[in-house]
Amino acid sequence: xxxxxxxxxxxxxxxxxxxxxxxxxxxxxxxxxxxxxxxxxxxxxxxxxxxxxxxxxxxxxxxxxxxxxxxxxxxxxxxxxxxxxxxxxxxxxxxxxxxxxxxxxxxxxxxxxxxxxxxxxxxxxxxxxxxxxxxxxxxxxxxxxxxxxxxxxxxxxxxxxxxxxxxxxxxxxxxxxxxxxxxxxxxxxxxxxxxxxxxxxxxxxxxxxxxxxxxxxxxxxxxxxxxxxxxxxxxxxxxxxxxxxxxxxxxxxxxxxxxxxxxxxxxxxxxxxxxxxxxxxxxxxxxxxxxxxxxxxxxxxxxxxxxxxxxxxxxxxxxxxxxxxxxxxxxxxxxxxxxxxxxxxxxxxxxxxxxxxxxxxxxxxxxxxxxxxxxxxxxxxxxxxxxxxxxxxxxxxxxxxxxxxxxxxxxxxxxxxxxxxxxxxxxxxxxxxxxxxxxxxxxxx
Ligand code: SAH
Ligand code: SF4
Ligand code: F3S
Numbered sequence: 523x524x525x526x527x528x529x530x531x532x533x534x535x536x537x538x539x540x541x542x543x544x545x546x547x548x549x550x551x552x553x554x555x556x557x558x559x560x561x562x563x564x565x566x567x568x569x570x571x572x573x574x575x576x577x578x579x580x581x582x583x584x585x586x587x588x589x590x591x592x593x594x595x596x597x598x599x600x601x602x603x604x605x606x607x608x609x610x611x612x613x614x615x616x617x618x619x620x621x622x623x624x625x626x627x628x629x630x631x632x633x634x635x636x637x638x639x640x641x642x643x644x645x646x647x648x649x650x651x652x653x654x655x656x657x658x659x660x661x662x663x664x665x666x667x668x669x670x671x672x673x674x675x676x677x678x679x680x681x682x683x684x685x686x687x688x689x690x691x692x693x694x695x696x697x698x699x700x701x702x703x704x705x706x707x708x709x710x711x712x713x714x715x716x717x718x719x720x721x722x723x724x725x726x727x728x729x730x731x732x733x734x735x736x737x738x739x740x741x742x743x744x745x746x747x748x749x750x751x752x753x754x755x756x757x758x759x760x761x762x763x764x765x766x767x768x769x770x771x772x773x774x775x776x777x778x779x780x781x782x783x784x785x786x787x788x789x790x791x792x793x794x795x796x797x798x799x800x801x802x803x804x805x806x807x808x809x810x811x812x813x814x815x816x817x818x819x820x821x822x823x824x825x826x827x828x829x830x831x832x833x834x835x836x837x838x839x840x841x842x843x844x845x846x847x848x849x850x851x852x853x854x855x856x857x858x859x860x861x862x863x864x865x866x867x868x869x870x871x872x873x874x875x876x877x878x879x880x881x882x883x884x885x886x887x888x889x890x891x892x893x894x895x896x897x898x899x900x901x902x903x904x905x906x907x908x909x910x911x912x913x914x915x916x917x918x919x920x921x922x923x924x925x926x927x928x929x930x931x932x933x934x935x936x937x938x939x940x941x942x943x944x945x946x947x948x949x950x951x952x953x954x955x956x957x958x959x960x961x962x963x964x965x966x967x
Contacts, residue, residue, distance in 0.1 A: 526620075528557065528558040529548060529554060529556055529557050529558070529567040529568060529570070530557070530558055530559075530560045530565050530566045530567050530569070531552055531557040531558065531559050531560065531566060531567070531568045531570070531576065532559070532561070532563050532565075532566035532569050533545045533548060533549055533559065533566070533570045533572060534563075534564070534569075534571045534572065534587060535572045535803045536571070536572065536573055536574040536580055536583055536584065536607070536638060536855070536956065537572070537573065537574025537576065537580060537607065537608065538574065538576075539675055539722070539724055539761070539770065540680070540724055540725075540726065541572050541574060541607055541608075541675060541696075542571075542675065542678050543675040543676075543706060543724060544572060544606075544607070544630070544633060544666055544668070545572045545632070545669075546666050546668050546669060546675070547633060547661075547664065547666055548570065548572070548606070548633055549667040550664050550665035550666040550667045551626055551633070551634070551637065551664045551665075552636065552640060553665055553667060554637070554664060554665065555636075555637065555641075556653065557640075558927050559564065559667060564827075566601065567600070567601060567602065568602045568603075568604065568643075569601060569602070569604065569898075570604040570605070570606060571584055571587050571588065571591075571604070571605050571606075571607075571608060571883075572606050572607040572609060573605060573606070573607035573608055574608050574609070575609045575612055575613075575690050575694060575865070575938070576608070576610040576689075576691070576863075576865075577860060577863035577865075578863045578865075580865075581609055582876070583608075584605065584607075584609045585620060585621070588603070588605060588617070588620070588621040588624065589621070589862070591603050592621055594625075595623050597762065600670045600865070601620055601737060601903055602625040602626065602643055602644075603621075603623060603624050603625050603626070604615050604625060604626035604627070604628070604630070604635070604643070605617060605621075605626070605627055605628075606610050606626075606627070606628045606632075607622055607630060607694075608629070608690065608691075608694035610627050610628060610629055610652065610697070611629040611630045611631075611652060611693075611694045611695075611722075612690070612693065612694055612704055612866070612867075614650060614652050615915070618650075624648075625643050625648060625649065626639060626640075626649050626650075627649070627650040627652065627938060628650075628651045628652065628835065629652035629653060630680075630694060630695055630696070631652075631653050631654070631655055631656040631696060631956070632651040632652060632653060632657055632659060633787070634656075634657060634658040634660060634664075635651050635657050635658055636659070636839075639651055645647055646728030649707065651697060654696060655696065656680075656699065658922075660839075661701065661705060661709070661943070662708055662709060667886060668718075670897060670915075671717075671718070671945060671946065672718065672719050672720055672854055672913065672914075672915050672945055672946050673718065673719075673720040673721075673722055673801055673915070674713040674718040674720070674721055674722070675705060675712070675722050675724050676709055676710060676722065676723055676724060677700065677723075677724045677725065677729060677931060678700065678701055678706055678723045678724065678725055678728060678731050678742075678745065678760075678932065679698055679700045679725035679726070679727065679728060679731045679732075680695055680696070680698070680699050680725070680726070681695045681696040681697050681698045681699050681726065681908050682695060682697075682698060682726040682727050683698045683727075683730070684727065684764065684804075685802060685868040685869075686791070686801050686802050686803060687759070687800065687801050687868060687869035688801060688831065688834060688862060688865065688868055688870040688871075689865070689868060690865040690866070690867065690868060691726055693702035693850070693867045693868075695726060696782045697734075698726075698727065698730050698733065698734055699734060700730075700731050700732050700733070700734050700735060700740070703732075703740055703744075703745055705747065706723075706749075707748060707749065708746065710752065710775050712754060714752060714753075714756055715752045717946065718756065718946070719755070719756050719757065719913055719946050720748070720756060720757050720758075720759065720913055721756060721757070721758050721759070722758075722759045722760070722761065722762075722900060723742075723745070723758065723759065723760040723761075724761060725760075725761075725762070726761065727763075727764045727767065728742055728760045728761060728762060728763060729742050729763050729764055729767040729768055729769070729772060730764070731745060731765060732744075732745075732822070739932070741758065741769075741771065741772075741773045742772055742775075743769065743774065743775035744775070746758060746760070746772075746775045746776065746779050746782050747778065747779060749779075749781070750778075750779035750780070750781045753838065753876055754871065755948065756781060756876045757760075757781050757782070757783055757913065757931065758781050758782045758783065759782075759783045759785060759933075760777070760782075761787045761788050761948070762788075762789060763786055763787060763788045764788075764789075764804075764807040765788050765790065765803075765805045765809070765810050765813050766790075766804050766809060766813075766844055768786070768788065768813055768817075773816065773817065773908075774960065776821070777820060777821070783932065783933070784821040784823060784824045784825075784930040784932055785824065785825050785826075785827075785869070785932045785933045786824065786825075786826050786827075786933065787826075787827045787828070788810075788813065788814075788826060788827075789828050789829035789830075789858075790810050790828045790829070790830060790848060790852075790854075791803055791829060791830060791831050791850025792830065792831065792834060792837070792841070792845050793830075793844040793845035793846070793847055793849070794807060794837075794841040794842075794844035794845065795807045795808075795837075797834055797837055797841050797844075800835070800836060801831075801834060801870070802869070806888040810848075810852075810879055810931050811848075811851075811852065811899055814826055820931060823905075823931075823932055824932055825855035825856070825858060825901070825932035825933050825934060826854060826855055827853050827854065827855050827856040827858075827933065828849075828852075828856075828857045828858075829857060829858040829859070829860075829886055830845055830849070830857050830858070830859050830860075830890060831859075831860055831861075831885035832845070832859065832860070832861050832862065832883055832887040832888070832889075832890050833861050833862045833878040833882060833886050834862045834863040834878075835862070835869065835876035835877050835878065836873065836876035836878075837862075837878060837886075838906065842886050843891075845890065846890065846893045846947050849890070849893050849894065849897050850896075850897055852902070853901060853933070854897055855897075855898065855901040855932070855933075856894070856898050856901070857890075857894050859890045859891055859894060861880075861883040861884055861887045862883060864877065881926050895958050898958050898959065899956065900955070900956045900960070902934065902956035902957065902960070902961055903956045905953045905956060905961055906944065906954065906955065906956050906961075907952070907953065908952070909950055909951065909952050909953075909966055910930040910931070910932070910934070910936060910950070910951055910953060910961075911930065911931050911949075911950055911953050912928035912929060912930045912931075912936045912948070912950075912964070913928055913929055913946075913947075913948055913949075914926045914927070914928045914943050914945050914946065914947045914948075914949060914950050915927050915928055915929055915945055916945050917944065917945065923939065924939065924941065925937050925938070926938055926939065926940060926943055926944075926949075928949065928951070929950075930961075934960070934961055934962055935959065935960040936951050936953070936960065936961045936962070937960060937962050937963075937967075938951050938962065938963045938965055939964075940965040948965050948966055950965065950967070951963035951964065951965055951966065952964050952965075952966045
């Protein structure tokens with residue numbers, strides 16, 4: 523395909539890393555059909571929004587973007603508009619009503635149907651492809667247009683079986699499906715050959731990897747061991763872990779494998795056991811504390827990050843304080859925080875008589891954020907004087923000084939100056955200064 527024949531594709535991606543990875547695959551598939559990605563919305567022939575419905579705010583963003591694009595289509599009727607991702611999977615009828623001008627709606631299970639869908643869109647058909655199970659998941663048949671040059675995302679398991687009562691993901695992503703280890707290993711080999719230096723294995727629940735196969739040897743721990751054997755200088759991460767699914771074998775594998783980062787993202791959601799039960803999380807506060815203690819004992823420089831929700835239905839002030847205390851007592855290195863947002867289909871979304879007022883929810887969120895900042899700073903201060911192994915991700919130039927932006931194995935952001943290094947290089951850095959969200963240091967040999 524010659525360049526002057528290429529059509530321009532603009533994809534806007536909301537939501538989690540799984541969505542970002544999906545967008546790279548969507549752009550890759552469409553590149554086989556003459557579409558070239560652009561960063562400029564205005565020059566696009568095909569506009570796609572890859573949506574997230576985890577909270578109302580992210581859902582609202584999707585509809586407001588569709589509105590903007592709908593207006594543009596009035597003056598440029600030839601442009602095509604597409605919507606995919608978690609809002610599309612749930613809201614087919616609503617999208618048709620609110621945005622009848624949309625040309626293409628496809629669900630999270632229908633990405634690999636794009637080769638046929640796009641031809642129908644080009645023939646001016648209004649197309650909608652949403653199924654409850656995956657269609658044609660022949661992952662490695664298409665290019666992947668990765669956005670980053672250093673880190674590559676590799677989904678290993680999709681979907682979720684946990685049905686936390688607040689969460690929409692099991693409804694938008696379906697039940698857990700693991701990819702075959704051989705397929706993952708082939709993708710990772712290609713990534714390393716292309717020069718990427720970091721592989722992030724993705725899953726809504728990565729430590730469930732392989733449970734849907736009949737072979738007990740297919741586990742996240744064994745996958746890490748296999749990937750660790752591959753030649754080359756690169757490192758491996760995995761997100762997100764479900765607290766009670768972290769096995770001793772996984773911790774052993776992280777310890778054994780020198781390429782695997784000593785970093786765990788383990789959302790706790792609440793520091794109170796009653797609320798955890800109401801959330802249908804399968805662990806108590808003390809069980810979570812035990813898991814954190816076990817990991818910290820094994821890996822001295824580990825970072826453990828988490829997610830918390832403020833104002834789950836029925837949460838009392840005392841119960842909320844257990845969350846603040848947990849953040850502090852567990853010395854969590856960083857947490858994502860959010861005010862509870864009611865979602866359709868979910869159990870908690872129906873507990874309307876127990877909903878907490880917006881004022882209280884946001885006031886609790888503010889205190890949660892304040893505590894997060896305090897504990898993050900304390901966690902960062904612990905690293906002053908230590909030497910961390912980092913991978914350079916990018917550089918920033920200001921007043922003729924080039925600062926390297928890097929990430930340590932434990933996921934801490936580290937800034938340092940070293941004119942001999944560039945993005946994709948590993949380095950050892952002695953930490954000299956800590957701030958709330960990042961560290962500063964000097965290179966050492
Ligand atoms: N699989 C991961 C989380 C995926 S969703 C896990 O089990 O922890 C990412 C985060 O969004 C969750 O950890 C949760 O903190 C937040 N979240 C999910 N549903 C939410 C809701 N209804 N309101 C507010 N935050 C929510
Ligand atoms: Fe959502 Fe719970 Fe599944 Fe995480 S484990 S994706 S929070 S249902
Ligand atoms: Fe959002 Fe869907 Fe991810 S709801 S967080 S984009 S799985």
